[in-house]
Amino acid sequence: xxxxxxxxxxxxxxxxxxxxxxxxxxxxxxxxxxxxxxxxxxxxxxxxxxxxxxxxxxxxxxxxxxxxxxxxxxxxxxxxxxxxxxxxxxxxxxxxxxxxxxxxxxxxxxxxxxxxxxxxxxxxxxxxxxxxxxxxxxxxxxxxxxxxxxxxxxxxxxxxxxxxxxxxxxxxxxxxxxxxxxxxxxxxxxxxxxxxxxxxxxxxxxxxxxxxxxxxxxxxxxxxxxxxxxxxxxxxxxxxxxxxxxxxxxxxxxxxxxxxxxxxxxxxxxxxxxxxxxxxxxxxxxxxxxxxxxxxxxxxxxxxxxxxxxxxxxx
Numbered sequence: 308x309x310x311x312x313x314x315x316x317x318x319x320x321x322x323x324x325x326x327x328x329x330x331x332x333x334x335x336x337x338x339x340x341x342x343x344x345x346x347x348x349x350x351x352x353x354x355x356x357x358x359x360x361x362x363x364x365x366x367x368x369x370x371x372x373x374x375x376x377x378x379x380x381x382x383x384x385x386x387x388x389x390x391x392x393x394x395x396x397x398x399x400x401x402x403x404x405x406x407x408x409x410x411x412x413x414x415x416x417x418x419x420x421x422x423x424x425x426x427x428x429x430x431x432x433x434x435x436x437x438x439x440x441x442x443x444x445x446x447x448x449x450x451x452x453x454x455x456x457x458x459x460x461x462x463x464x465x466x467x468x469x470x471x472x473x474x475x476x477x478x479x480x481x482x483x484x485x486x487x488x489x490x491x492x493x494x495x496x497x498x499x500x501x502x503x504x505x506x507x508x509x510x511x512x513x514x515x516x517x518x519x520x521x522x523x524x525x526x527x528x529x530x531x532x533x534x535x536x537x538x539x540x541x542x543x544x545x546x547x548x549x550x551x552x553x554x555x556x557x558x559x560x561x562x563x564x565x566x567x568x569x570x571x572x573x574x575x576x577x578x579x580x581x582x583x584x585x586x587x588x589x590x591x592x593x594x595x596x597x598x599x600x601x602x603x604x605x606x607x608x609x610x611x612x613x614x615x616x617x618x619x620x621x622x
Contacts, residue, residue, distance in 0.1 A: 309575065310573040310574055310575055310576045310583070311576075311583075312576050312577065312583060312584065312585070312586055312596060312601060313583060313585060314582045314583055314584075314585060315569065315582060315583055316582070317563070317567070317569055317581050317582045319559070319563060319580070319581035319582065320580050320581060320582075321520065321552065321556070321580045322552075322556055323556065323559045323563075323580075323581050324553075324555040324556055324558075324559050325351055325352060325354075325355035325555050325558040325559045325562040326355060326358070326555065327559065328559050328562055328563040328566070328567060328581055329355055329356075329358070329359045329562060329566060332359055332566050332567075332568075333359065333360055334356060334359040334360040334361035334566065335360035335361075336360070337360070337361045337362070337411040337412065338361065338362050338363075338364065338408055338409065338410055338411050338412070339356050339361045339362070339363045339364070339410075339411060339412035339413070339414065339565070340363075340364045340365075340366065340403075340410060340412070340413045340414070340449070341353050341356070341363055341364070341365055341412075341414045341416055342365075342366055342388070342390065342414070342415050342416055342417035342442065342445070343415075343416040343417030343418065344363060344365035344366075344367075344373075344377075344414075344416060345365055345367055345369075345372065345373035345376040345377055345385075346372075346376065347554055347557070348416060348462075348519055348554050348557040348558040348561070349365075349414075349416035349417065349558075350376055350377075350554070351554045351555045351557070351558035352414060352416060352558045352561055352562055353365060353377065353380065353383060354380060355555075355558060355562050356412070356562065356565075356566075357380050357381060357382045357383060359566075360382075361382065361411075361412070362382045362383075362384070363382060363383050363384070364383075364384045364385075364386065364403070365377060365383060365384070365385050365386075366385075366386050366387070366388030366399050367385055367386070367387065367388065368387075368388065368389045368390070368417075370385060370387055373385050386399055386402065386403075387399065388445075389441075390417055390436075390437045390438075390441025390442065390445070391427040391428065391433060391436055391437045391441060392427070392428070393428060393440075393441075393444055393617060393618075396441055396444045396445050396448065397444075397448060399445070400445060400448035400449050401448070403449060403452060404448070404449065404451055404452050408452065409452055409453070409454035409457075410449060410452045410453050410454060410457055411454055411456070411457050411458075412457065412458055412460070412565045412566070413446060413449070413453070413457070413458070413459045413460065414460040414462065414561055414565055415442040415445075415446075415459075415460065415461050415462055415496070416462045416561060417437075417438075417442075418434075418437065418438045418462065418492075419433065419434055419437050419438065420434070420464075420466070420489050421485045421486060421489050422434055422485060422488075422489075423485065424479070424483040424485070426478075428440075430478060431477075431478055431616070432477065432478040432479050432483070432488055434485075434488045434489050434491075434492040435477060435478070435488065435491055435492045435495065437492075438492035438493070438495070438496060439492050439495035439496060439499065439613070440613060440616060440617055442461065442496075442499070443499060443613045443617060444617040444619050446459060446503065446621075447614075447617075447619045447620050447621040448619060448621075450621035451621075453507075453510070453512050455510055455511035455512070456511050456512075457511075457512045457513075458512070458513055458514070458515065458564065458565050458566075458570075458574075459500070459503055459507070459512065459513070459514040459515070460500075460514070460515050460516075460517065460561050460564045460565050461496045461497070461499050461500040461503075461514065461515070461516040461517075462496065462516070462517060462519060462561055463493045463494075463496035463497045463500075463516045463517060463518060463577065463600075464489075464493040464496075464518055464519070465518045465521075465579075465593055465594075466486075466489050466490050466493040467490055467493040467494040467496070467497055467596070467597060467600050468490065468587070468593040468597055469486050469487055469489060469490025469491075469493075470487050470490040470491060470494065471491070471494055471597075471599040471600070471605070472491050472494050472495055472498065472599075472605065472609055473487075473491055474608065474609075474612065477491070477612075494597075494599065494600045495609060495613075496516055497516040497577050497596065497600040497601060498600060498601075498602075498605055498606040498609045498610075499514075499516070499606070499609070499610070499613075500514040500515055500516035500574075500575060500577075501514075501516075501575050501601055501602075501603060501606035502603075502606035502607055502609070502610040503610075504574040504575030505575065505603070505606075505607075506610075506622045508574070513570075513573065513574030513575070514574055514575060515564040515570070515574060515575075515576060515577075515578055516576075516577045516578070517560045517561055517564055517577060517578035517579065518560070518577070518578070518579045518584070519552075519557045519558070519560055519561060520551075520552040520556060520557045520560070520579075520580070521551050521552060559581055560578050560579065560580065560581050563578070563581045564578055575601075576601070577596040577600065577601060579595070579596075584596050586598065
């Protein structure tokens, strides 16, 4: 079943918080995996899900940092995972699947943005490898553990407007641009959800992608002060400018995607401000979702390429 890429009138919006969208929802007995669940909007996501009763597994590259950030939360379990290392992905997934537990919610919230040119694995560009390939391999290796009715949430960004997946030069070997590389990775996050939703429907597993909003978190650690000023994120004094979301507001859309009964029977769509986003306008305005990010043919092509690169696919 295909879901239309148009607003449904959820009643929530840009200033809704993770707590707002979970009002009245009981997640007792549910298990969620949240990558990046110890920093920024990932941390707020973990807090919100545990408050609603869920048990949250947080895979962490920086385990000590995660333990400190999450030490006051109940129903949280921390394990080790480096999304840029496929051996680490394999090991984490193996441990989890061997535990015999089922997954109700998976939120891929970890990521890097506008990083200096970095290579991981067999020479992969780090943003594509970490933001997309790591999550691709992880979900596929965890697939036996997904319960019917589970939801997979792929955290993308309005940054997907920077450009499509460059199938002829995925690793930017012909010249690196940190924003084009980030855009490619975020477009890949959307395409991943499109194809996973198609493949997972027979099992009752649905997938979504989203733009969380403009939030000043550790994600911007690779940017200089002037770049933040030029992007309109802070003013000359370093203060966050109007229009930015708080971390709890930034977590709202991914929590809504993972739990809202308003999305029952839907999937494969890109969300923004706790609603399904509209297609991007023809004038190039950076709003909504670009057609190349939700193209089913491109989603299938990316899946095939990703399976070849990582050596894993559950389908």
